[in-house]
Amino acid sequence: LWPLHPGLKYAVLAGIAAIAPRTLVKLAQERRRAAGEVRASALLDMGQTLGGFAIGAGLALAGLGGAAPLIGAGLAAMACLPFVLPTDGRLAVSGRLGLARVRAHAAYGLPVALSLILALVLATTDRFLLARFLDEAAVGVYHAGYSLANRTLDVVFIWLGAAGGPALVMALERGGRDALKTAAQEQAQLMVLLTLPAAVGLAMVAGPLAQLMIGPALSVGAAHVTPWIALSGLLGGLTTYYFHQAFTLSRRTPLLLVAMTVPALANVALNLVLIPRFGLDGALWATPASYALGLAASALLGGRSLALPIPWRTVGQAAGASLAMALAVSRVPALGGLPELALKAGLGALVYGLIIALLDAGALRSRGHATLSARLARSAA
Template sequence: MFWRGVIGYLPVNVVQGVVGLLTIVAFTRLLTPAQFGDYALGISVMALVHTAVFTWNEAAMARFWAGESGRDGGADHSATVYRAWLLLLAVLPIAALIALALPMTPSLKLAVLVGLATVAPRTFVKIAQERRRAAGEVKSAALLDMGQTLGGFLIGVGLALAGLGGAAPVAGLGLAALACLPFILAAEHRQQAGGQIEPQRLRSHAAYGVPVALSLILALVLSTTDRFLLSAFLDESAVGVYHAGYSLANRSLDVVFIWLGAAGGPALIMALERGGRSALAEAAREQAQLMLLLTVPAATGLALVSAPLAKLMIGPTLSAGAGHVTPWIALSGLLAGMTTYYFHQAFTLGRRTSLLLAAMAVPAATNVALNIVLIPRFGLDGALWATPASYGLGLAASAFLGRRSVTLPIPWITLAQAVGASGLMALVVSRIPAVGGLLELLFKAAAGALVYGAVIALVDAGALRSRGRDALSTFRARSAT
């Protein structure tokens, strides 16, 4: 199931990667630094409300579907999840009234209100995606993801050209989700037809999902507090510079982690439910090896080419500062991705989500404390230093506490191979002259990929050659059907 998902979600990964970069290229040019800061804060509020109110319900759909689908086709399960979603919608107008009452600039208030309006359609589509992923319906889940990603970008660009400012990219996300609804409403209605809401089931969903949501809130605190504190201690322009560099690094890595996570999460649940702990350990080791072999060099490469990449991708008013931000966030993104998409799986697999909450509390609190101390004294650099330190602490806490739920293997040999090959890659790339522009970026990227790929192939790290043949066979089989 894992390799089928890896192949099936590859187009999603490509679309997300391209759109993620185009988002930075377009909106750092179409928006002023202050408007880009409004966008960053508006989308952060959207994410916080989504996570705080709706994510526990989405998590329950994903985790329990494999066990419930064999009973009445999962109708009771789906009915309970969707009825809960309807009840939760009542929070959104309350949040909008609070936003209206808060002292904010008109442009920031508009971005926040638009972000709140996008939550309803995006959460409905998210539930439908989680059901499809859990059921192994890769094509359907992938199409939903690509439709929202590409549609949200194109609509957002149009709205930015029309003068909507920082609210434009956020509004694009909501309108793209609305456009997906006609394609999924009938199927989701059929899925829950005849299903009954069961209070006991809802309680079990909440017992499992609420700690997940709370931990994700802490993750958002970890990833967004710096923006709010930069706005408080400095201004929206500083937020824009930080968010531009953060997005450039984080989105480049996120597309890889999200791709592997979309395939890996359901595969681990299936392995545990149907094959037990031994099957889980084998599947988890395979996933961890592939994650390390792809993301360690990606983070290293981003740090090495941060300056020419920022000049090429980001508007001139933000590029210099963003180039300084990118290497720090590349390290943070690697630590955050391994934590979220690998070590956090132990808590969901073992249904010990209260431990997940504990694992996230320490780095979130540390991040807030470090930013409060460092930003007033060191400005933007203070936020940059606080971010990787907090994520590193989060990884250590998750790895330690996760062993009390489900023990996930750590492929130390593969980690050493990935780090060693990345070190050789960095040595070679650092010797290439900084000629600037696209030429420097392409030359360094090609040289780095060639050196890293040669070393990994030479040592056959993670048995990648044989697994690559298996993946190719899967792709050919899918293409033949």
């Protein structure tokens, strides 16, 4: 009965139909993550992402329009269910419903769920406002560059979060706040050393990467968008996968909702002010500014609940190595496409990896991470 365009109506119906299988797979994924089964949890995430993309692309080529990626996501989740239902089904059958535990989980989880809705508002409002004040072409350019940068960084943060979150819980439960501080310090160091060069690297290879991954009609505009969204993705990832841990570990999730309200409202306000005056650039400026406010709010409010350490020395080392990497990459001529991307990525990885190894950033060698420099070099690409 909703008076929508037929294409949008089919897309909404496809999205609703995909909720049930995707929720079941997400439950299975989170159970594995909580149990420390990082590989299984990550495989489920990658299976849904890659499978949904492949199926959705095929359905889009078949002419299903905007419903195609949502149908693809639902079908990819259904394909994952046979791999998780036998184990998780047995656990579900053997469980018992406890109303006291349900109430405790609701008090803890409802603010988290609402904060995720605000995160969705933060990540999508700019597209609607771009469509309102500009046109659909601007939305297409913005979304192409946004997806290219944000999803690339998000994969790294998901991997780190899948391993780091349960590790912090176990450290707090087994060794108290002193053990948590040590574990959080190590996690923050590794996160900075991996994600800061990844964001800088994305910004430096935005042109050839967009030429390779995006059609010629959008590649130039997407290359302009990518560096700004890489910065936003870095700020957002550090906020979500590190500073938000303070709220969940201290069980003060209502403060998480407050912390997410700040960037969500700021994003709407900044876009309303900047897009009419500066067009697409206004949205690009509003996005990292909103995520920076969110990081500051989360760090300040989280410090009142459970202060997590910030490895400033490692931040400085990673920033210096990333700057040297950027200077080296900037000297590579603009060959275009895959040759330029491969050359810049290889040179950047080499420069960053060597500097981090020489500095022993984060005291990685003293903690026995002898092979991490090679991994950092590959991650910098």
